Amino acid sequence: MVQDRLDEAVSSASIMHHNYPNLPESYVLYAKALSKAGRFSQSMAVWEEAVNYLPLKTIWLAQAIQVAVKVGNEEVIKRLLSLLEGIFIHPPSAGLLAELTRQGRIVSGSVGIHCNQVMGWTWLPVGMGPRIEPIGGGASSPTILHTSMQICGTHALRSFALALPESKDAYSLRVFSPDHKDIPGSPLTCEPVSSISVRKTNRTGRPVVLMPVYDDKRATWISLASLLASQRVCTTPFDIVVVWDHGPDRHLFQYLERLARFQKIKLEVTPRNLGFLGAVNHGLRQYPNRDIVLLNADTIVNGDWFDRLHRISRACPKVGTITPMGSFAELVSFPSPRDPADVTSRKTTAKIDQAFKDAAGRRPWLEIPVGVGFCMYVTRELLNRIGGLDGYWLFSGYGEEVDLCLRAKKAGFCNLVALNVFVAHFGNRSFGLRKKALVAQNNKALFSRYPEYDKQYRQFLQDDPLRPHREAVSLKLYRPLDGPLHILYAWDKDSPNIDLLREAGKLQNQAWGALLIQDLGTKTYVTLQVRREIKLADTRFILPLQWPNLKTAMERLSPTCLMLHSLAAPVLKLAQQLGYPMELCLGQLTPQLLRLWRNGSPCPEDAFNMIRRVHCLDKDVAGWISAAGINAEVVLRENHIPVSxxxxxxxxxxxxxxxxxxxxxxxxxxxxxxxxxxxxxxxxxxxxxxxxxxxxxxxxxxxxxxxxxxxxxxxxxxxxxxxxxxxxxxxxxxxxxxxxxxxxxxxxx
Incomplete structure (x- = not known):
C-alpha cells in the first residue's frame, strides 16, 4: 500500500515536470518523489537536470551531490564537484563540505571576479586562511570589503569580497592556500578597460582578424583553412593574427608556429593562460590604430565576407560593432535564434552565404541590441573611445562582448548585423556545468550594470525584425523536394507519426517539407517548413493575401505530391487550390472520422475521390479503409510501428x-x-x-x-x-x- 502511494506520487510529479519544464519547483518535486520511492538513479538524473537548469542554486547542488554519492556514480560526482568549484559569488553549506571532507573528497574553494570585486570562498583547516598576491602590473593588494567565517569540525568556511585596486595596466592576482596550492579560479586575470590605450588617433594600417586559440585542433584547422582561402579572394587586405592562449595541445601550437613561419599568419603568445577576455585584450594591445574582427576558432567564413563587413563599416556613421548572421549565433542565428542550423562544412556555408548575399537589399544592415562574439567587426573609433574588454566587471567565460556593445551604445555608437554575410559557427559544443555557472554569474553582473538589457533583448527576440530576411534567404535556398509535401494542422506537427516520417527522411538523407495550417475563419495562416542539408527558416503566409508568394515557393519546391494528414475542410481546400496530386496518411481513426462512421457516412463527400493513395500506419486503419469501400490504393507502411x-x-x-x-x-x-x-x-x-x-x-x-x-x-x-x-x-x-x-x-x- 505504501509503495503504491509512493508510485502514485512519482507519477503525479512526473506529469507536472513534463507539463511545466520551466517551473523550477517541478524538478524538486519529481526528484524528491523518486528518492522517497527508492529510485535513486532516476532521482540523481533529475537533480542533475535541475542544477543544469539553475546552476547557481547551491541548495539543489548539495542534494544532487548527496544522491550521487548514495548511488556511487563517480562520473556524476566529478561533474557536480566541478560545478561547485565554479560558483564563487556565494558559498555552499558548511555541512555539505564537511561531509565531502569525511569521504575524502577535497574541495578547497572557488574564486572569481564579479562587478569590480574579487569574490570567493575557501574550505581550509582552521587557522589556515587564504593568501592573495598581485602578479605584475605594479598593482597593489585588493581592499577587504567583507569577510565571514563558519567553523565546522576541523575546517572553516570563509567567504570574502575584495575591491580591485585601480590600475592602468593588466595584472594578475593569485589566491592560494598556505601550502601554496591555487584556489580553483586562481590566478585571476585583471584587465581594466584602460589597459587598452584610449587614443584620439585615426585608424592606420590593415584591419586585423584576431583569433584566440586554446584547444580543438580540428575546428581550428577548418577555421584557418577557410580564413586563408578567403584572404585570397577579398579585395580589402587584412592580417590574420592568432593569439595562442597556452592550451593543452602542443601539436596545435606547433601547427600554428608552422603557419607563422611561412608567413600565413601572425602568431602572438600570451604569458600564460588568460582566457578569452585576456587573450583578446592581449591582441588588441599589440595592434593599436587598426580595425579588429574578433573571430572564434570554431567558425567557417566564405568568399569575400570581409569585403562586405568592411563596406558596412565605412557606409554607416558612428558604427561600433558589426556582426554577421550565423549558426549558433544567439539573436542573429539562422534559421532562428531558438533552433539554429548545425553547419559544419565549407560547401554548405558557401551556399547559405551566397543566399544571404543575394537576398540582401541596398541597405544590408540592421541595428541590433548587442553583437555576438563568434564573429564581430569592431571599429577603431569605438576602441579609441571606450577601450577594450572589461576584465574588472566580468570573469572570463561569457558576456565580455555583450558588455563592450552596451558600453558602445552608451557612448553613442550603434551595433549592426550584416544581412549580406553568413559565418558558420560550431556552437553546438556542449557546455560543462562549470561553464554554465560562469555564464550565469556573468549574466548577473551584466544585468546589474545594465538593468534594461534583458528587457531589450527579449523584446528584440519577440519582435524578430530579422524574420523577413531569414524567410527571404530560405526562399533562395529552396530546391525541388523529390518527395511529398506534408499538409497538416499546426497542432499536429509534433505527433509521433509526423516525427517518424521526419526522422525517416533524415536517416535516408531526403528533403522534408510540411505546410502547417491554422484556420481562423476569414484568414488562414500557413507556415512552410523545409529541411534539406539543414533546416531552413519557417516561412509564414497569410491567405488569401499572400497567395502569389505561396505559389512561388511551391514552384521552387515542386513536390511529387501533397501528403494529407487530415480530411478537414481547410486542408482539403488548400490542397485543391495548390493543384498537386494528393495522397492521404492515416495513423489512427480520428474523432472526425469516428463521427462520420457512427453516422453511417464513411468519409466526407467526394473527399476520397481526389486522393489516389492512402498510407496507413496501422493494420486496423487499413482494414477500415478497405471495409468502407473507398476507391483508392491502400499502402500499409511496414517501416512504422503497427500497434496491433x-x-x-x-x-x-x-x-x-x-x-x-x-x-x-x-x-x-x-x-x-x-x-x-x-x-x-x-x-x-x-x-x-x-x-x-x-x-x-x-x-x-x-x-x-x-x-x-x-x-x-x-x-x-x-x-x-x-x-x-x-x-x-x-x-x-x-x-x-x-x-x-x-x-x-x-x-x-
Whole structure:
C-alpha cells in the first residue's frame, strides 16, 4: 500500500515536470518523489537536470551531490564537484563540505571576479586562511570589503569580497592556500578597460582578424583553412593574427608556429593562460590604430565576407560593432535564434552565404541590441573611445562582448548585423556545468550594470525584425523536394507519426517539407517548413493575401505530391487550390472520422475521390479503409510501428521512440492490472489519446488504437483507457464507450 502511494506520487510529479519544464519547483518535486520511492538513479538524473537548469542554486547542488554519492556514480560526482568549484559569488553549506571532507573528497574553494570585486570562498583547516598576491602590473593588494567565517569540525568556511585596486595596466592576482596550492579560479586575470590605450588617433594600417586559440585542433584547422582561402579572394587586405592562449595541445601550437613561419599568419603568445577576455585584450594591445574582427576558432567564413563587413563599416556613421548572421549565433542565428542550423562544412556555408548575399537589399544592415562574439567587426573609433574588454566587471567565460556593445551604445555608437554575410559557427559544443555557472554569474553582473538589457533583448527576440530576411534567404535556398509535401494542422506537427516520417527522411538523407495550417475563419495562416542539408527558416503566409508568394515557393519546391494528414475542410481546400496530386496518411481513426462512421457516412463527400493513395500506419486503419469501400490504393507502411502487433497479455518493452516519454506509464500499468483482474476472458484495451497524448504519452502493448472494423463480428473490447486533458473529447469517447457498455478508465493530466 505504501509503495503504491509512493508510485502514485512519482507519477503525479512526473506529469507536472513534463507539463511545466520551466517551473523550477517541478524538478524538486519529481526528484524528491523518486528518492522517497527508492529510485535513486532516476532521482540523481533529475537533480542533475535541475542544477543544469539553475546552476547557481547551491541548495539543489548539495542534494544532487548527496544522491550521487548514495548511488556511487563517480562520473556524476566529478561533474557536480566541478560545478561547485565554479560558483564563487556565494558559498555552499558548511555541512555539505564537511561531509565531502569525511569521504575524502577535497574541495578547497572557488574564486572569481564579479562587478569590480574579487569574490570567493575557501574550505581550509582552521587557522589556515587564504593568501592573495598581485602578479605584475605594479598593482597593489585588493581592499577587504567583507569577510565571514563558519567553523565546522576541523575546517572553516570563509567567504570574502575584495575591491580591485585601480590600475592602468593588466595584472594578475593569485589566491592560494598556505601550502601554496591555487584556489580553483586562481590566478585571476585583471584587465581594466584602460589597459587598452584610449587614443584620439585615426585608424592606420590593415584591419586585423584576431583569433584566440586554446584547444580543438580540428575546428581550428577548418577555421584557418577557410580564413586563408578567403584572404585570397577579398579585395580589402587584412592580417590574420592568432593569439595562442597556452592550451593543452602542443601539436596545435606547433601547427600554428608552422603557419607563422611561412608567413600565413601572425602568431602572438600570451604569458600564460588568460582566457578569452585576456587573450583578446592581449591582441588588441599589440595592434593599436587598426580595425579588429574578433573571430572564434570554431567558425567557417566564405568568399569575400570581409569585403562586405568592411563596406558596412565605412557606409554607416558612428558604427561600433558589426556582426554577421550565423549558426549558433544567439539573436542573429539562422534559421532562428531558438533552433539554429548545425553547419559544419565549407560547401554548405558557401551556399547559405551566397543566399544571404543575394537576398540582401541596398541597405544590408540592421541595428541590433548587442553583437555576438563568434564573429564581430569592431571599429577603431569605438576602441579609441571606450577601450577594450572589461576584465574588472566580468570573469572570463561569457558576456565580455555583450558588455563592450552596451558600453558602445552608451557612448553613442550603434551595433549592426550584416544581412549580406553568413559565418558558420560550431556552437553546438556542449557546455560543462562549470561553464554554465560562469555564464550565469556573468549574466548577473551584466544585468546589474545594465538593468534594461534583458528587457531589450527579449523584446528584440519577440519582435524578430530579422524574420523577413531569414524567410527571404530560405526562399533562395529552396530546391525541388523529390518527395511529398506534408499538409497538416499546426497542432499536429509534433505527433509521433509526423516525427517518424521526419526522422525517416533524415536517416535516408531526403528533403522534408510540411505546410502547417491554422484556420481562423476569414484568414488562414500557413507556415512552410523545409529541411534539406539543414533546416531552413519557417516561412509564414497569410491567405488569401499572400497567395502569389505561396505559389512561388511551391514552384521552387515542386513536390511529387501533397501528403494529407487530415480530411478537414481547410486542408482539403488548400490542397485543391495548390493543384498537386494528393495522397492521404492515416495513423489512427480520428474523432472526425469516428463521427462520420457512427453516422453511417464513411468519409466526407467526394473527399476520397481526389486522393489516389492512402498510407496507413496501422493494420486496423487499413482494414477500415478497405471495409468502407473507398476507391483508392491502400499502402500499409511496414517501416512504422503497427500497434496491433504488440498485442499480448502483459505489457513488455515499448518501442525505442517511446522510451523518453513515460508520462502515464505507471497509471496505465495500474489500470491494466485492475481491469485484467476484473475480466476472466483476458483484456483487450482501446487506448485513446486526447490533446496532450501526442509526443508525450507512450502507446503501450496490449492495445488497439481504434474501434474494430466490423462492429457485429469482432471481439468487443473489455476496457478503454482515455489519456489527456481535452474535456470535449473525453466526453465524446466516454459516451462512445458507454453506448457499447465498455468500462472506461481516465488518466487525466
Amino acid at each position: 502487433e504488440y498485442f499480448c497479455a502483459e505489457i513488455p518493452a515499448f518501442p525505442a521512440w517511446l522510451v523518453p516519454a513515460p508520462r502515464h506509464l505507471e497509471e496505465f500499468r495500474r489500470l491494466c492490472s485492475q481491469a485484467s483482474q476484473q475480466s476472466r476472458y483476458g483484456t483487450l484495451f482501446y487506448v485513446l489519446g486526447v490533446n496532450d497524448l501526442w509526443g508525450n504519452t507512450p502507446r503501450p502493448a496490449n492495445i488497439r488504437p481504434c474501434p474494430p472494423v466490423d462492429r457485429e463480428k469482432s471481439t468487443p473490447a473489455r476496457a478503454m483507457l482515455i489519456i489527456g486533458n481535452d474535456p470535449e473529447q473525453i466526453r465524446m469517447w466516454s459516451a462512445w464507450a458507454a453506448d457499447r457498455k465498455i468500462p472506461c478508465y481516465l488518466s487525466v493530466a
